[in-house]
Amino acid sequence: MSSVSKSPWVIHYDGSSCNGCDIEVLAALTPLYDVERFGIINTGNPKHADIFLVTGSVNEQNISVIKEIYDQMVEPKVVVACGVCACSGGIFHDCYNVIGGVDKAIPVDVYAPGCAVRPEAIIDAVVQGIGILEEKSAALAAAKKKGA
């Protein structure tokens, strides 16, 4: 499964973020930070993606969207919470329409804090995510072998 960890594709969804983290996620893909040189490609299709980058907190209306995207992604998959709102709700934690961090909706593997999260932090989080992706795919392969 090394092909997955050598060229992981990411999908991005904006929960209820202020855009600050979203543009930093995009900035990480563009020439100055350029994660594409590592084979990381931003895709719009959940079924093509290995790493799910979520920005912003969870609310009543988007919780089902986040769960749906997560469910559509195929195993193994890793979720990275980008920015402090995605980690815990951040500055908006006590707004009436904010439930909390992304972990209220789906299991999160890597937390990347920051307001707005810096592209360096996103790259670091994705690299850590690749490690987890490798472990998960190894576990998946082992389970398959055991089953067979």
Add this chain to the structure above:
Amino acid sequence: MGKATVIPFGPQHPVLPEPLHLDLVVEDERVIEVIPQIGFIHRGLEKLVEKRDIHQFIYVAERICGICSFGHSLGYAETVEDLMGVEVPKRAQYLRVIWHELSRIHSHLLWMGLGADAFGFEALFMHCWRLRERILDIFEATTGGRVILSAVNIGGVNRDIEDSELYAIVDKLEGIRGEYHEICNAFVNDYSVASRLVGVGYLSQEEAEALCMVGPFARASNVAYDCRMLGRGGYGDLENFQPILSDEGDCYARVKVRAAEVEQSIDIIKELVSKIPHDGIGEKSKLTPADGAMASNVLEQPRGECYYFARGNGTKNLDRMRMRTPTSQNLAGMVKALEGCELADVPNIILTIDPCISCCER
């Protein structure tokens, strides 16, 4: 004519980083009706004025939107200053305008990149964002933040920019201008871009006025309205400010208006740097707004006019703070522009209004 079909668009869609849901009613390839649905990013931050005092709320205000974050902190501060009758030193006003115009350049470059991505010109997208990083470097050097700047306080600005640094910024912008011309050349002279955008999403001046559109979206339909010409704050000292207009009213005109506004912003910064006074940067006001006092204010954000309303209740918290952002004002125009277009043009038209959903929903 085929029978009408409803195609859902979004909330997770590759063309927009933000969630916006549209129900597109199509007959064959033609969109006949559009029903927008928003509310995915609604946080309810206007309610936070009850928990955060006027000085704390400035940090919430700039997180309304990460793209026009400086504009929102500026608009909020100006409104609360109006409410309490605070005088801001000229130098602080100039510095605010300089940062605000820098954020306009960064926002327009960001938008041009996303626009290029929407019509499938990925190299152009990358070049726009590469150039945008140079503006973010200026932000980082002057405030410490790339996206959220926290440079404004009620009564002035938090940080001064040294004169030598200001001249260095102008030099940097002049350097960017050359590279920017090359990028603009692709937008304005490339026939493939033109063939994708000319005549798409047309709105006449009458329609634009009837739909109360604002910002570059309206100016591309020849509506001569730009809040900067009201001469508030540092804008009052500009020699000559004319809004950039186009009478073509299509997606291509919207690209051209924004492209020209980037250069206009560089000129504004240059002019203000050349005559910046030295009367201090102001300090945090110690006043509290009076009970029942109201103030309203408009400010030109990169996406258009933003309306602010504040009401005090005699405490250190505001009774009500309201921001009406340009995107919510332009929603009616977007719905109108989409009606009758081809399905493949939907992403382009949505992008040319430059929607900022998190501003819109707060």
Add this chain to the structure above:
Amino acid sequence: MAFQSTFTPIELGDLLNLTRAKHDAGYRFAQMLCAMADEGIDLVYSFIKQDDEGTWQLENYVIGGYDPATQTVPSVTGYFLSAFPFENEAHDLFGVKVEGNKIDFAGRFYQVAMDAPMAVISPEQKAAREKAARIAAAKAAKEAKAKAAAAGEAGADAPAQAAAEPKPAAQPAAAPIDPEAERAAFEAKIAGVDPEKADRMRAAFEVKLKKRIEAQKGGE
């Protein structure tokens, strides 16, 4: 070019006539907003236009004390379609009943956990308002005292009258705590919180409430 913003109170019944007049005079509809008032909701409609002298006039018209239980607001979308997001927002966040909206989402514009979240007066706001009322009352009492002292030198009747005045103003601050009403307000506040957290918050709230009631009893 100058800029001026004004606030003018109007009646709810005049809204449509005013909007038509503004529409015909070439004004641009700037926005509509709601704000909670002491009684009911204030609605603010704004129009903007450049007048003949070149000044940009931002005119805000305030409808004070709208009561959502008994009144409905006519929609202005017949004149200005761009008002539709604001009227839907007023309905979803404040519970304002709008009639005749051209693009009506019927309460599904913002899907929030509770109805009219912005109309809830939070404990923080209540406390802040009560504090402001107390400060204002104390200030009034001080002024009245000073006045009385000044008047006392002039005549004998005045002090008795002035001293009687500040008393009713100070009363609301000492109003007894109604545990049921506080609980209801609290439940409304935590409606969106997940159950586990809500239980913890509820327990903390009960302890606090008990303390407050005891403190007040002790104070009396």
